[in-house]
Amino acid sequence: MGTTSKLAKVYLAFVFIILYAPIFYLIFYSFNSAGNMSNFEGFTWEHYAAVFQDTRLLSIVLNTIIVALLSALISTAIGVLGAVGIVYITNKRLRQSLLSLNNVLIVSPDVIIGASFLILFTMIGVRLGFASVLISHIAFSVPIVVIMVLPKLQEMSSTLVDAARDLGATRRDVFTRVIIPYIRPGIFAGFFLALTYSLDDFAVTFFVTGNGFATLSVEIYSMARAGITLTINALSGLLFIVTLILVLGYYFVVNRAKTPFQAGVPK
């Protein structure tokens, strides 16, 4: 690469502006004392104060984060095991069909998944609420983790495993000391993708929430009829900043820990 053309830079800047402009527009109006998004009247913190006074909204935010973290964690564990399983299946046809089944789940519409979960849960008598939301989030995240981890596994040379076995490693050692470190970047990618999927899912969550448990996406969609208040703008601004800090923090930690080798090489 080396020389990036000027045009490419301009294009890149343009794409970033398009991606970030709506977020900044939204944050900008969260300071509007006029209480709407059409004309800026004056600066105020009142919408931020409203976020912290609304215990129901805060509780919904906490619910959302808890479900996202837990479902991403569990689905990463399941997804990694699943991907390893799929790679080591020797029967080609079986492996191919398992992969296809996995992909079908990724492309099937959220509404269908949500409705089927609703029917399933009510049929077997599960009360809708925290558990039902968590289970369905894990379910739609697992295929994504599998897809993120598989390429890493496939590019791993089987000689690595053979060498480890020759040197006397047990099956467990091979898994924890050879395979897992090698596919680490894939695991992280899968985890973060699952996290974001869970955070912004509306369609599935709407069907399976109930009994006092709600997530942020469901709450915001429900405001459609009477209009979304600037409290939501303020809340979105806060979440955006927290996310930004987390990403920057992660970036610095990774950079500091980095050896001269690139990430992806076992250390």
Add this chain to the structure above:
Amino acid sequence: MKSLVRITVLILATVAVLFYLNTQLNDSSGRASSDTISVFNWGEYIDPELITQFEEETGIRVIYETFDSNEAMLTKIQQGGTRYDIAMPSEYMIEKMKEEDLLIPIDQSKIPNLENIDPYFLDLPFDPGNQYSIPYFWGTVGIAFNPTLLDGQTFESWSDLWSPELEQEVILVDGAREVMGMGLNTLGYSLNSTDDEELRAATDRLMELGPNVKAIIGDEIVETMRRDEAAIALVWSGQAADIMYVNEDIDYSVPQEGSNLWFDNMIIPKTAGNVEGAHKFINFMLDAEIAAQNADYVGYSTPNLLALDLMDPEVTGDVRFYPTEEMREELEVYTDLGPEMLGKYNEYFLEFKMSMNRN
């Protein structure tokens, strides 16, 4: 591997902390009572202070949840698995829920405040005798317009919209019943018409409107009108109120040929576990002071007669949002037409939308 374990532990610890915070948060809002009711309502359709007040007065803890369409609400209640004690659907949905046996009859002896309600809003065709539903808010369908962009033109009649000077000026809400209803009303037919010839004629009439239509959209209407990007829109009264709150140039009128009058009502679904508490909640919401405060917050029209006296006369005297009984005579309430007839409405509406592309 070690670092993965460490990260896992870290995440679990975070979750535990958040979980603890969440329980603290719920406890601090005085929700320790075992007596609870859960309310299923549109978003931003109640003053949150009133929920706290209800909890303090009765000791009943309120679990509040929201839905975004009548249909979505129906699905959740039909399927079960949740325990909703109160919901606030619109009138045609109540008719449907009644037919499907999803409602619990309301014991009116437990709701003394029912006498605060304007008798006009009781005993309506969708629920004779208010056996299953109690009025919550109401409104109309009409035209929001901006006279400053239209040389002071006003809209007394639906047919004004057909004026050739309004080319590319009219925005329609994307609803089959609303738009077809406008076509039917223009010709003097009922907006619950099931007569195929009338529907045909209404569609043909709508197609003539084609050149004037700028867009057929949903909630974005409010924002477009606020910004003076459109001069005329077919909207619900609540939307119009939202627009006018910001853009004072805008006016709203319900055309004289008639239009739709709609009601959102409180019901007790079959899934209810605390019917006693649900009655208390309904009675609480019907209290004059409470209803007035709620209407101030939400901005829609309240059916509560005593509450009207407590509110700003400038609001309640505004016939655009509180049309007089005489004016309401001209308005019609949607009836549940059944899935087959609704399909027909949708088909004709689609035909109209498709005809627009040809222009």
